[in-house]
Amino acid sequence: MVKWRIEIIEDFCKGCEICVNICPITNLYKVGKVDKPVLRMSERFGYQGYPLVEVVDPTKCTGCHLCDHACPDLAIHVIKEE
Amino acid sequence: MKVDVRITGIGGQGILTMAKILGSALVREGKYATLIQNFDTFISGGESTADMRVSDQPIEYPVFEKADITVFMAKKTYPRYINKVKEGGIVVINSDVIDEEPKGNFTVIKVPASSIARKLGNVRASNMVMLGALVAKLSLANPEVIKELIREKFKDKADLNIKAFEEGMKIGRGI
Amino acid sequence: MSLEESRKKLTQMPEMSLARAEALPHSLCPGCGIGTILNTFLRAMHELEEEGKLDSSKLVVISGIGCSGRISGFVKTDSMHTTHGRPVAFATGVKLARPELNVWAFGGDADLFQIGLNHTLQAARRNIDIKVVMVNNFNIAMTGGVPTVTTPPKAITKYTPRGWFERSFNIPKLMASAGATYVARWTTAHVFQLKQTFKKMALRKGFSFLEVVSQCPVLFGRYNKFRDPWSMVDYFMKMSRVVKGPQYLEEAAIEFGKPILVGEFVETEAPEYTETIYEAEGVVRK
Amino acid sequence: MKPGKYFESGAWAAAMGALASGATFFSYYPIEPATDIAEEMVRYGPKNGLLVFEAEDEISALGAAIGASWAGAKAFTSTSGPGFSLMQEHVSYAAMTETPVVLINGMREGPSTGQATKAAQQDVMQTKWGGHGDYEVIVYAPYNTQEMFDLTVKAFNQAERWRVPAMVMADKMTILLMEEVVIPEKVEVVNRKRPKVPPEQFEPFKPEEDLVPPMPRFGDGYRVHVTGVTHNEKGVPVSDDPWVHHKLVKRLCDKIRKNRDKIVEYEVFGDEDPEVLIFAYGFPARSAKEAIKLARSKGMKAALFRPKTLWPFPDKELKEIATKAKKVIVVEWNYGQMLNEVLKVVPEEKVSFVYRIGEIPIPPESILEEGGVRI
Numbered sequence: 001m002v003k004w005r006i007e008i009i010e011d012f013c014k015g016c017e018i019c020v021n022i023c024p025i026t027n028l029y030k031v032g033k034v035d036k037p038v039l040r041m042s043e044r045f046g047y048q049g050y051p052l053v054e055v056v057d058p059t060k061c062t063g064c065h066l067c068d069h070a071c072p073d074l075a076i077h078v079i080k081e082e
Numbered sequence: 083m084k085v086d087v088r089i090t091g092i093g094g095q096g097i098l099t100m101a102k103i104l105g106s107a108l109v110r111e112g113k114y115a116t117l118i119q120n121f122d123t124f125i126s127g128g129e130s131t132a133d134m135r136v137s138d139q140p141i142e143y144p145v146f147e148k149a150d151i152t153v154f155m156a157k158k159t160y161p162r163y164i165n166k167v168k169e170g171g172i173v174v175i176n177s178d179v180i181d182e183e184p185k186g187n188f189t190v191i192k193v194p195a196s197s198i199a200r201k202l203g204n205v206r207a208s209n210m211v212m213l214g215a216l217v218a219k220l221s222l223a224n225p226e227v228i229k230e231l232i233r234e235k236f237k238d239k240a241d242l243n244i245k246a247f248e249e250g251m252k253i254g255r256g257i
Numbered sequence: 258m259s260l261e262e263s264r265k266k267l268t269q270m271p272e273m274s275l276a277r278a279e280a281l282p283h284s285l286c287p288g289c290g291i292g293t294i295l296n297t298f299l300r301a302m303h304e305l306e307e308e309g310k311l312d313s314s315k316l317v318v319i320s321g322i323g324c325s326g327r328i329s330g331f332v333k334t335d336s337m338h339t340t341h342g343r344p345v346a347f348a349t350g351v352k353l354a355r356p357e358l359n360v361w362a363f364g365g366d367a368d369l370f371q372i373g374l375n376h377t378l379q380a381a382r383r384n385i386d387i388k389v390v391m392v393n394n395f396n397i398a399m400t401g402g403v404p405t406v407t408t409p410p411k412a413i414t415k416y417t418p419r420g421w422f423e424r425s426f427n428i429p430k431l432m433a434s435a436g437a438t439y440v441a442r443w444t445t446a447h448v449f450q451l452k453q454t455f456k457k458m459a460l461r462k463g464f465s466f467l468e469v470v471s472q473c474p475v476l477f478g479r480y481n482k483f484r485d486p487w488s489m490v491d492y493f494m495k496m497s498r499v500v501k502g503p504q505y506l507e508e509a510a511i512e513f514g515k516p517i518l519v520g521e522f523v524e525t526e527a528p529e530y531t532e533t534i535y536e537a538e539g540v541v542r543k
Numbered sequence: 544m545k546p547g548k549y550f551e552s553g554a555w556a557a558a559m560g561a562l563a564s565g566a567t568f569f570s571y572y573p574i575e576p577a578t579d580i581a582e583e584m585v586r587y588g589p590k591n592g593l594l595v596f597e598a599e600d601e602i603s604a605l606g607a608a609i610g611a612s613w614a615g616a617k618a619f620t621s622t623s624g625p626g627f628s629l630m631q632e633h634v635s636y637a638a639m640t641e642t643p644v645v646l647i648n649g650m651r652e653g654p655s656t657g658q659a660t661k662a663a664q665q666d667v668m669q670t671k672w673g674g675h676g677d678y679e680v681i682v683y684a685p686y687n688t689q690e691m692f693d694l695t696v697k698a699f700n701q702a703e704r705w706r707v708p709a710m711v712m713a714d715k716m717t718i719l720l721m722e723e724v725v726i727p728e729k730v731e732v733v734n735r736k737r738p739k740v741p742p743e744q745f746e747p748f749k750p751e752e753d754l755v756p757p758m759p760r761f762g763d764g765y766r767v768h769v770t771g772v773t774h775n776e777k778g779v780p781v782s783d784d785p786w787v788h789h790k791l792v793k794r795l796c797d798k799i800r801k802n803r804d805k806i807v808e809y810e811v812f813g814d815e816d817p818e819v820l821i822f823a824y825g826f827p828a829r830s831a832k833e834a835i836k837l838a839r840s841k842g843m844k845a846a847l848f849r850p851k852t853l854w855p856f857p858d859k860e861l862k863e864i865a866t867k868a869k870k871v872i873v874v875e876w877n878y879g880q881m882l883n884e885v886l887k888v889v890p891e892e893k894v895s896f897v898y899r900i901g902e903i904p905i906p907p908e909s910i911l912e913e914g915g916v917r918i
Contacts (some may be wrong), residue, residue, distance in 0.1 A: 007270075011263035012281065016288030016474075021487040047260065050287055069300065069448035070490070072292020073282055077270050102721065106550040109723045115550065117721035121660070143833040144720060145904040278769065280779055314764040319610070330768055330780055335761040337613065338770035338780070339606065340636050346603035350610025350618070351761060353596055354568050358614065358762050376606075379599040534596075538589040 003081040004061040006038070015050035017041060019067035019076050025060045034060060038055060039067065041074035083138045086146045090131040090163050091155025091176075092188070096209035101132035103231045104213065107223040108136060110231075116144035129159050136222065151220065153212060154180055155195070174216060176208065191219060191254075198249050207246035214250020224234060224253060259349035272300045275313055278334040284327070288486020289327050289390055290445035290471030294363075297448055298390075299332065311459055317360045319348045321368035323399045324473075325392040328363045342373025345380045348387045356531045359459060361388045366407040367397045370426055374406075381437035381464050385530035388458040388465045393428065393511075394473035402476030409512050413480040427510035428468050429522045433503060438463040440523035442509070444470040444493035447519060453522075461528050470517060481513070493517065544587070545729045553691040553718045557647050557711065558583035560695030561619055562591045563730040566645075568616035570596040570604040572626060576715040577649040580621040601626035605633040609642045613769060613778040615760035617699060619645035623715070624653045627666055628673070631903050633676030634708050636771045638795060641706040641748070643735055643754065644911050645698045648710060650825075650902045661902035662715035664825055664876040670710050671854050677792050679799035681806060682854040684824040685717055688724040694851065700733035701806060703797055706755055712853065714876060714904070716826040738765060748791075749776040754798035787818040803855040811864060813839060813846030820868035821847050822861065822885050826876045833907035841918040853881065862888040872897055872914035874905060 020026055020039045029037035036057040045053045053076065061078065068078045087104075091097045098119060105115040113136065120131040135144050148166045153174045160180055167173055171188045178196035193215040199208035210232065217225055225247075232247060233240045264278035267355075276299055285291055306313035313334055320329035321343035328521075329336040336357075348362040369377045369391045380387055395412065402415045407428065411420045425501045426472040432440045439461060443450045451469065458465040472478055472489035483489040498516040508517050534540070544559050557580055561569070569588060571581045581595070594616075596626050598604035601622055608618040622630060627648050637644050648670075652663040670682045681701045683694040695711050702709035736757040738745045747767040750756045756776075759765035772780040773788040781787040793864045799806065813835045823831035828849045838845040848864055850857050865871050871889050874897045882896055897913045899905055911918055 007266075009263050009266055011258065011260050012267070014287035016283075016486045018288060018293075018487055018490060021491070047263075048282065065447060069297055070293050070445070070454065071296060072285065072287075072289050072486075074267060074273060074276060074292070074296055074299075075282075077273075079270075102550065103723055109548055109550040114723060115721075117550075118716070118721050119721075141722070142829045142836070143907060144722070144829065145906070279777065282770075314766070315762050317614075317761050330770060330772075333766050335613075335766055336768045337610070338768070338772060340632055340771060343602060343606045343633075345597070346606030347610035349596070349598075349603070350570065350607030350612075350616075351614045352610075353594055353607065354611035354614035354616035354618070355760075355762055375599050377605055379603075440814070536592065537593065540589045540594050541592045 003064060004058060004063045005057045005079045005081050006058050006061060007077040007079055008055065009075045009077070011047040012073045013046050013050065013052050014048055014073050015041065015046070015052060016072060017053070018070050018072065019053055022066045022070050024064060025062065036059050036060065039045070084124050085124040085136045085151065085222070087134040087136060087153070088131060088149035088163060088166070089134070089153040089155070090129070090159040092158050093128045093130045094136045094183045095130065095155050096206065097130045097132050097155060099235070100209040101134055101214045103228060103235065104217075105134060110227050111224055113138050114141050116141045118144055130173060131159060131163070151216070153216060155209065155212065163226060172220070174212065191215065193250065193253055195250065199246050200254070202246050202249065203242055207243050210243045210246035211250035211253070214247040215254035216250040218254025259456065260343065272303050274303050275299050275333050276304075277331050283331055285324060288472065288474045289324065290469070290473070291328065293445040293448065294390070294392060294469050294471065295328055295331055298455050298541050299450040301452045302459065304452070305456055305459055311359065315358050317351055317358050318363065319344045319351065319361065320363040321365070323365040323368050323397065324394070325345040325365040326361055326368065331447070341458045342368055342371070343376060344368065345373065345376040345387065345389060349380060349385055352385060352387055352531055353534070361390065362393070363390045365397070366391060366393045366395065367405040369426065370393065371406045378431075378435040381432055381435040381466065383530040384438055384464045386462050386464065389467070391428065391466070391468045392457070392471050393411060393468050394471045394477060396473060396477045398473050398476045402480070407511070412477075412513065414477065415480065425510065427506070429509040430506040432466045433506050433523045436464045436527070437523060438525050438527050439465040440519075441466070441521045442468040442470065442519050444497055444517065444519060445472060446490045446494040446497065463527060470511065470519075544726050546726045548723060548725050550721060551688065551724050552579065552721045553685070553688050554579035555583050556688045556691035556724045557695045557713070557728055558587060559717075559726055560692040561645070561699065562587060562593065563692075563726070563732075564617065564696050564699035565732055565734070566617045566619055566699065567593050568596070568608060568611035568618035569593055570598050570607045570611070570618070571621050571622070572598050572601045572604050574601075574623045574626045575809040576718050577621040577623045577626070577647065578653060579718055580647055580649070585721060587594055595636040599907040601629040602633065605630040605637070605644070605646070608644050609633060609637050609640070612642050612644050613761050617643070617703070619699070620648065621649070623649045623651050624666055625656065627669065631669070632675070634680070635676055635678060637708040638674070638678035638680065639676070639771050640769050641758070641795070642705050642708070643702040643758075644708050645695070645702050646708060646710045647695065648665050648712050650712060650714045658901060660715070662826060662876065664714055664827070664880065667712055667853055667877070668880045670712060677796055679708055679796045680854055681705065681799065681852065683709070683711050683851060684853050685711060685713050686825050686828045686849065687717065688720060688722045690851070691717060692724055693728065693838045695713070696730055700731065703733045704755075706735065706758060706803070707799065712825070714825045742766060746776045747778045748774060750794060750798070754794050754801065781906060799855060806852060807855050807857045807860070808851035809857040809860055810849045810851060811846055812849065814844040815846070815864075816844060816845035816867045818844040818868060819870045819872065819914075820865055821845070821872045821910065821914070822823045822854065823847065824850050824881065825876070827876055827905055829904050830907050831874050831910055834910040837907050838911060838916065843916075856884050858884065858888045861885065865893070869893065870895065870914070870916065872910060872916070874898070874910055876901065
């Protein structure tokens with residue numbers, strides 16, 4: 001089975017939340033269809049002073065690449081493992 | 083030697099072509115010439131005048147008000163420039179289009195340039211007829227050099243123009 | 258992790274091979290759609306290079322002035338950040354002087370359709386092989402959110418608190434009537450379509466035009482009931498209707514509350530200008 | 544064009560100068576009297592490897608020329624007054640991005656449309672001060688057909704040598720006047736410096752000792768970013784550090800200011816220790832030269848100082864000769880433009896100004912008479 005690793009370059013993230021909102025699995029989590037989201041906003045702030053996104057459960061990632069294509073700051077990258 | 087030549091007519095008559103051939107011939111012979119073009123607009127039918135200063139010395143200042151030799155190719159510019167002919171100067175007119183008799187302290191040379199050119203097959207060659215008359219009468223430049231330049235300029239249409247130039251020379255010699 | 262390490266990390270991502278790391282992170286607002294356009298463009302060009310269809314050293318990215326004008330600075334190719342409204346004029350010179358280059362011009366709505374409209378239309382008319390990408394964020398953002406030729410009727414901006422009173426351009430129709438041989442529109446919600454369109458444009462010969470409807474959350478969105486970046490992307494997603502063909506040009510103007518038509522409006526062929534001029538004029542290439 | 548002697552116009556000579564310099568790109572928008580140059584380029588350009596592009600306006604014409612220059616072309620454009628005004632933003636851009644580009648201007652009468660087919664010298668200050676910001680350009684003022692050729696070649700060479708916009712400011716008379724012009728057997732051609740190191744080591748805006756950085760060509764793998772924004776030596780925009788701006792703009796100016804001795808050109812005609820000195824350039828200098836001959840024929844010590852480069856201005860050289868003169872007559876076809884540069888180095892009480900605001904001939908005698916010289 002293909003595994004996906006999600007790499008976040010925190011210095012680049014401006015906390016716009018597009019990735020969190022565009023992620024299909026995270027959206028399923030919001031309506032209670034899955035137990036954990038792939039992404040969520042963390043409590044931490046980054047180099048540019050914005051809240052940072054973080055990965056919660058990468059195993060649920062389907063590798064759809066919506067988040068890393070849509071990220072305006074080139075901050076999130078979905079990488080195929082193995 | 084310093085002669086101021088003014089060639090004037092309307093756009094499309096080949097005023098500039100005529101002047102440029104004359105200037106090129108002079109330069110080729112080692113003399114000096116300047117040519118100032120004056121025109122209303124680029125539209126055919128507007129006034130067109132070439133002011134040429136000819137000399138055996140390099141020319142610094144090419145502007146003049148009154149000309150030693152004035153060539154009139156059309157009626158339109160006649161009133162404006164007939165008063166700008168030097169005392170004792172020369173006026174050359176295309177007698178086919180200018181029916182007035184120029185009066186003043188100058189010599190008048192009449193050349194029926196348009197009718198000669200028409201007889202040769204193209205009325206547009208009247209500028210070459212005029213150039214021939216001018217060159218023959220006033221010894222401004224070497225006719226052979228001018229013919230060479232006509233050949234370079236008109237290429238396959240050169241024959242008619244050379245003939246027109248030669249006809250003009252005949253008239254010039256006869257006057 | 259230091260900023261230098263972050264940059265290095267970025268360049269190690271294969272699909273980001275064409276990002277100019279030293280100029281990043283960029284200074285665009287959080288959630289700005291221009292970033293998404295940059296992102297998908299970088300991926301598209303990288304994929305083409307991987308596929309052996311493009312040599313990125315022959316890629317030239319030219320932009321104008323404004324938020325979208327910054328794009329050229331974030332791309333590790335030969336690139337030009339020019340004057341306001343004129344990227345297409347510069348691109349024309351680059352393409353004519355070295356026809357083997359793959360030349361892109363990026364600009365905003367005001368850049369390409371207000372101050373620089375003439376150049377954009379003329380390039381389309383000539384069908385010169387330049388790929389023009391217009392970022393439509395409905396306002397002139399860099400100067401603080403000033404309305405422009407694409408600001409929808411009644412929209413609120415800082416400079417039109419009582420609502421915008423001018424009519425806006427129907428951009429695809431305008432480009433089609435100028436003679437553009439390729440006219441497409443997508444939004445920043447259509448990331449894969451954007452990438453595919455960039456790839457298609459790169460390989461196409463002739464004038465290609467893409468309008469990308471983009472969110473400007475800080476200077477346009479928040480005045481118009483879009484609370485955050487996502488709400489605007491979400492709006493684009495929900496309001497878009499994919500179409501294909503010139504029969505949809507008439508209804509392609511964008512208005513709030515009405516469907517946003519996206520897709521390929523025009524795809525035709527015509528003699529390309531650079532080839533034509535070299536041939537017709539008999540230019541002997543040195 | 545074959546070497547030899549021709550009877551041709553200034554426009555033709557400028558076109559030949561451009562081709563002899565290796566120009567490969569010409570863009571223009573029609574405007575009188577500069578269209579004459581376009582006409583010559585269309586005729587002779589393509590078969591000599593030059594592409595002619597008729598742009599949609601002058602803004603685009605210079606923009607395209609700058610783009611072409613980065614793509615490796617030797618690019619130039621020609622225009623007249625109103626078109627030159629439109630180009631100013633891109634002159635400023637070319638200066639900031641260190642783009643070699645040549646502009647040939649057929650000066651006509653302004654302000655505004657003025658008299659479109661009449662000559663004047665009303666754009667000479669605009670060449671230096673027309674665009675925004677501090678920058679230096681190199682500007683030539685030809686006064687005869689031969690110089691239309693020679694100084695166009697120099698403009699290309701200097702643009703390439705120093706990576707600046709170089710201009711040939713010809714008045715309409717000099718563009719249209721036909722006279723003898725000699726195309727020499729050999730023309731010295733200067734090409735821009737190319738990077739000597741591979742792309743990984745190359746910093747696109749890092750100057751060499753002469754303050755000029757080597758210039759890569761688009762498409763050769765150097766992946767250079769060209770921007771009108773203040774940039775560091777790597778070409779990365781820097782919008783927050785005013786010292787980076789200070790340093791960059793200082794260098795852009797200094798590369799010309801510090802090398803002005805290599806660039807400045809002028810002609811002194813007549814006596815080395817003149818009693819009367821006439822300062823003139825372009826077409827009016829022809830009349831001034833005649834005036835000097837006239838004065839000297841009457842036994843007066845007289846000289847013409849004729850700058851060939853308006854910028855950099857030959858101020859030192861003018862000052863030296865003007866110090867000896869009792870009287871300095873400035874002749875211009877405007878209401879006082881280069882006059883102010885003369886007044887910076889010559890005491891006002893020595894200077895008289897003879898002018899016509901437009902194409903009104905100033906005969907040699909009038910220059911002397913109006914300048915207060917009795918012969």
